[in-house]
Amino acid sequence: MSTDMTHETGGKYDRLIAAARAAPPTPTVVVHPCDETSLRGAVDSASAGIIRPILVGPEGKIRDTAARFDLDVSSFEIVDAAHSDDAAAKGVELIHAARGELLMKGSLHTDELMRAVTAKTGGLRTDRRISHVFVMDVPAYAETIFVTDAAINIFPDLDAKRDIIQNAIDLYNHAGFGQTPRVAILSAVETVTSKIPSTIEAAALCKMADRGQISGGVLDGPLAFDNAIDPEAARIKGIESEVAGRAQILVVPDLESGNMLAKNLAYFAKADGAGIVLGARVPVVLTSRADTPRARMASCAVAALYARARRQKAPSVAA
Numbered sequence: 001m002s003t004d005m006t007h008e009t010g011g012k013y014d015r016l017i018a019a020a021r022a023a024p025p026t027p028t029v030v031v032h033p034c035d036e037t038s039l040r041g042a043v044d045s046a047s048a049g050i051i052r053p054i055l056v057g058p059e060g061k062i063r064d065t066a067a068r069f070d071l072d073v074s075s076f077e078i079v080d081a082a083h084s085d086d087a088a089a090k091g092v093e094l095i096h097a098a099r100g101e102l103l104m105k106g107s108l109h110t111d112e113l114m115r116a117v118t119a120k121t122g123g124l125r126t127d128r129r130i131s132h133v134f135v136m137d138v139p140a141y142a143e144t145i146f147v148t149d150a151a152i153n154i155f156p157d158l159d160a161k162r163d164i165i166q167n168a169i170d171l172y173n174h175a176g177f178g179q180t181p182r183v184a185i186l187s188a189v190e191t192v193t194s195k196i197p198s199t200i201e202a203a204a205l206c207k208m209a210d211r212g213q214i215s216g217g218v219l220d221g222p223l224a225f226d227n228a229i230d231p232e233a234a235r236i237k238g239i240e241s242e243v244a245g246r247a248q249i250l251v252v253p254d255l256e257s258g259n260m261l262a263k264n265l266a267y268f269a270k271a272d273g274a275g276i277v278l279g280a281r282v283p284v285v286l287t288s289r290a291d292t293p294r295a296r297m298a299s300c301a302v303a304a305l306y307a308r309a310r311r312q313k314a315p316s317v318a319a
Helices: 011-021 036-047 059-068 084-096 110-117 158-174 197-210 225-229 231-236 255-267 293-313
Strands: 026-031 051-057 077-080 102-105 131-137 145-148 182-186 218-223 249-251 272-278
Touching: 011 131, 011 272, 011 293, 026 036, 026 084, 026 293, 036 051, 036 059, 036 102, 036 293, 051 059, 051 084, 051 102, 059 077, 084 102, 084 110, 102 110, 102 293, 131 158, 131 255, 131 293, 145 158, 145 255, 158 182, 158 197, 158 249, 158 272, 158 293, 182 197, 182 225, 197 218, 218 225, 225 231, 225 249, 255 272, 272 293
Parallel strands: 026 051, 026 102, 051 077, 145 249, 182 218, 182 249
Antiparallel strands: 131 145, 131 272
């Protein structure tokens, strides 16, 4: 692997956060922020001018947590809810009432929040499949890189992958990362073989892009990870394309491989990963207790930038 891609750590997220701070804060419904990590993430992002939180959860717990960890929530609206499931339901209701443009996960389990978001009645579904994107700041890579889907869709079929890719492309194009991203559809090898079904799906997705079924990006696949992100690896394999060696969006075959890739980047390459769920009526900020404070703020920044772009440009696509 070539070693000419080392860049200063932190610049990519710093630019995102600065861009988000340059506009009025985005109204954000924060669901069940009842531990230090989730409440501090909301308070810090509000202090930075990125979001304007509405806290939804057991009011006593929220205030006790704030007092215990010296977090000032005096200026925030708090909507009382009996427990985490109730908080998720009330958070979704607030979105329907146009009280917030973002939904942010607190200390409840992801499946509790997503159950309310994906409910057939009263949820936040659209015609687009809901999917997750890790927006990763990898110190050894020149670009901010997306990894999708590593958190929501376990074994997506071809139609689901089409939406997963379109969601990621729309985020890239509308949230200020640039235009027409280079999308690598990953597999174990870069040749199409019936022995590895993901290579066949990758080839089909590229043809779907040729036919206009996926728009706004440049696709190539199947590509192995090395020749997707390293120009020298692509050159050695004789792969010539706009994407090979220079990918900006990495589309993984399934959740297992995507989750392992994202965590390998986090722990071996010291990357930060901001998390956002797309395809619902509003972007959903998913943070983890293992996230750094900077990653949590970057998650809010990405979602706020996308929500702002949707509001200003009124695109005809889902979140």
